[in-house]
Amino acid sequence: MSDRMLTMAEAVREAMGIAMEEREEVFILGEDIGIYGGAFGVTGDLYHRFGSERVLDTPISELGIVGAAVGAALSGMRPIVEIQFSDFTAQAMDQIANQAAKIHFMLGGALHVPLVLRTPQGSGTGAAAQHSQNLEPWFANVPGLKVVVPSNPADAKGLLLSAIDDPNPVIFLEHKLLYKIPGRDPVPEGAIRIPLGVSKVVRTGKDLTIVATGIMVNKSFEVAEKLAAEGISIELIDPRTISPLDTAPIFESVEKTGRLMVVQEGPSHAGYINEVIAQVSGSASFGNLIAPIKRLAGMNIPIPYAPQLEKVAVPQIADIEAAAREIVKNWR
Amino acid sequence: MTANPLLMGHPLSSPEHAKHALLYMYRIRKFEEAVEDLFGRGMMHGTMHLSIGQEAGPTGACLALQINDQITSTHRGHGHCIAKGADLTRMMAELLGKKIGYCGGRGGSMHIADAETGNLGANGVVGGGIPIAAGAALASKMRKSGTVAVSFFGDGAMNEGAFHEAANMAAIWKLPLILFCENNKYGMSSSTEKAFNLENLADRGRGYGIPGVTVDGNDVVAVYEAAEAAVARARNGEGPTLIESVTYRWKGHSRSDKNLYRTKEEIEEWKDKDPIPNFIHKVLDRGILTQEQVEEIQKISTEQIMQAVKEAAAAESATPDGLLEAVFKAVSA
Numbered sequence A: 001m002s003d004r005m006l007t008m009a010e011a012v013r014e015a016m017g018i019a020m021e022e023r024e025e026v027f028i029l030g031e032d033i034g035i036y037g038g039a040f041g042v043t044g045d046l047y048h049r050f051g052s053e054r055v056l057d058t059p060i061s062e063l064g065i066v067g068a069a070v071g072a073a074l075s076g077m078r079p080i081v082e083i084q085f086s087d088f089t090a091q092a093m094d095q096i097a098n099q100a101a102k103i104h105f106m107l108g109g110a111l112h113v114p115l116v117l118r119t120p121q122g123s124g125t126g127a128a129a130q131h132s133q134n135l136e137p138w139f140a141n142v143p144g145l146k147v148v149v150p151s152n153p154a155d156a157k158g159l160l161l162s163a164i165d166d167p168n169p170v171i172f173l174e175h176k177l178l179y180k181i182p183g184r185d186p187v188p189e190g191a192i193r194i195p196l197g198v199s200k201v202v203r204t205g206k207d208l209t210i211v212a213t214g215i216m217v218n219k220s221f222e223v224a225e226k227l228a229a230e231g232i233s234i235e236l237i238d239p240r241t242i243s244p245l246d247t248a249p250i251f252e253s254v255e256k257t258g259r260l261m262v263v264q265e266g267p268s269h270a271g272y273i274n275e276v277i278a279q280v281s282g283s284a285s286f287g288n289l290i291a292p293i294k295r296l297a298g299m300n301i302p303i304p305y306a307p308q309l310e311k312v313a314v315p316q317i318a319d320i321e322a323a324a325r326e327i328v329k330n331w332r
Numbered sequence B: 001m002t003a004n005p006l007l008m009g010h011p012l013s014s015p016e017h018a019k020h021a022l023l024y025m026y027r028i029r030k031f032e033e034a035v036e037d038l039f040g041r042g043m044m045h046g047t048m049h050l051s052i053g054q055e056a057g058p059t060g061a062c063l064a065l066q067i068n069d070q071i072t073s074t075h076r077g078h079g080h081c082i083a084k085g086a087d088l089t090r091m092m093a094e095l096l097g098k099k100i101g102y103c104g105g106r107g108g109s110m111h112i113a114d115a116e117t118g119n120l121g122a123n124g125v126v127g128g129g130i131p132i133a134a135g136a137a138l139a140s141k142m143r144k145s146g147t148v149a150v151s152f153f154g155d156g157a158m159n160e161g162a163f164h165e166a167a168n169m170a171a172i173w174k175l176p177l178i179l180f181c182e183n184n185k186y187g188m189s190s191s192t193e194k195a196f197n198l199e200n201l202a203d204r205g206r207g208y209g210i211p212g213v214t215v216d217g218n219d220v221v222a223v224y225e226a227a228e229a230a231v232a233r234a235r236n237g238e239g240p241t242l243i244e245s246v247t248y249r250w251k252g253h254s255r256s257d258k259n260l261y262r263t264k265e266e267i268e269e270w271k272d273k274d275p276i277p278n279f280i281h282k283v284l285d286r287g288i289l290t291q292e293q294v295e296e297i298q299k300i301s302t303e304q305i306m307q308a309v310k311e312a313a314a315a316e317s318a319t320p321d322g323l324l325e326a327v328f329k330a331v332s333a
């Protein structure tokens, strides 16, 4: 077992490099991914390793980029699209939601679209309302798309390799604040894959189940460690993929703890995490709840610019801590 | 405060016009230098796209506009905003997250708008402002208000669908729109050579049946003359014009740019074509301004920017109160 600590940017790059070595059909396309190395440095040196045809710089044309990837995917290639900020998937939404997502089903299975769309999302960089959104629900509400939200480098690598293998379109949402920080766990060498659609129990506990993805896993983990010292035992579950959503470990956990808190960065209204609540509410585990389900999510506002405003718009560690403590203390 | 009524007219037509053009170019330069400095000292948040080297474009174009003519701007928008007459203190305050900032600290660099000077806003989305400007021009036509709209955008934006859709609609409806492309040779790391199979981006006008002109974007006089002709055409009901104003971005695209895609020599070459001395030579040669007057204007612009930084820094920080209520404008009874 290796003990390599990588950042998420490095892990994602490593996965793309492995996939490109494994298969000729894999190529990357996007804005400034070549010599620039990607707006967040994720493609890095891949341009120098694989050349300008397989690390293909595009004009600023998101609809065209995704459309070209769909066409290439229909024709024997395995494109990985990088959209510079997830906010600009809006430009490409026809190709994502109306084309890529529906082709296999709509055409009676005649064709399929093995495409991965990777894109950074999330707030915390002072880039304001059009560069900071969390758009999981846009994609999760479209049947035909798989949606992955990695929370750490090791998962990102393994999940991305599976996403590239997958014969369907996969949206891969990377939180930009995670790019530069090393994970808690080492990243295994080689082509280790993590299947899509398998939740991970990040930490076991008996008082409260927290379900979170992406950066909220890190924040919740810190809270869990801290509250452990106060005798509050938190079980933390990271679904890792939102579509498909692996609910069994969540139900099991709720049966054990009797308390559930879900945490997401995006606005609470119609957020994807509400799906977790709905699934639990419709399951037998609901009968084991001894506390109302707590939902902690972003405010229903666009992300503001000024740091003192941006901070209050999304759940911070202190918010998660206070909410966790409250639910355990108030419901016994 | 530094708000200034807009002056219109040829930059060489009088000492007053020459002073105005010079002052505004200096204001943009020095505003950006101040931003860079504040950023470097960790006093500013987020990211910044600076217009240093590109001052002649917005200044020349806005000299052809009345205060109620409208503009849409870009992520690299400080220049447009200043040239259209925005208040420097409120701009700086926005970047510093202050209550008196143009967006109350909610928007930052990429979202400053100023209704009073017809600035419909900078934009975080490349190409996002182009159809909006077409819409403003449509409203002008429908309401017979006589105003024109200018959309500023970069070379990179010309490869977004938004550009093509807006250009075509403006052409078929003969909208009073000026499509003002600031071709600074790069969209982030993509050179125009890589991103276009065209020498002159203005040639795209032909595809929409509208005039396309290429001008030296570092010559405020040439920019003004092209803009003035386009504005006259627009006001006359003859429809849109595409102007390609060729210039260069001296600084990195944004803070994180390592400039790996271009050479130091190229950057230096363009610094020799600095739009400000360019214009100073012209006004001195023609005896429109004296050396002393030129120096005086430089001094005034420096003072204005220092004043703006001082006032903005001293202003009260934006607070999170009322954020939820700020999402929608209240429905009036």
Ligand SMILES: Cc1ncc(C[n+]2csc(CCOP(=O)(O)OP(=O)(O)O)c2C)c(N)n1
Residues within 6 Å of the ligand: A031, A060, A062, A084, A088, A091, B049, B075, B076, B124, B125, B126, B127, B153, B154, B155, B156, B157, B158, B184, B186, B187, B188, B249, B253
């Ligand atoms: C739709 C969209 N795609 C990508 C980006 C990221 N981005 C911001 S500025 C920029 C380059 C724009 O180039 P250009 O239009 O030439 O303007 P310049 O920066 O040169 O002023 C890119 C790719 C964005 N903001 N919006």
Ligand SMILES: [Mg+2]
Residues within 6 Å of the ligand: B154, B155, B156, B182, B183, B184, B185, B186, B187, B188
């Ligand atoms: Mg450009």
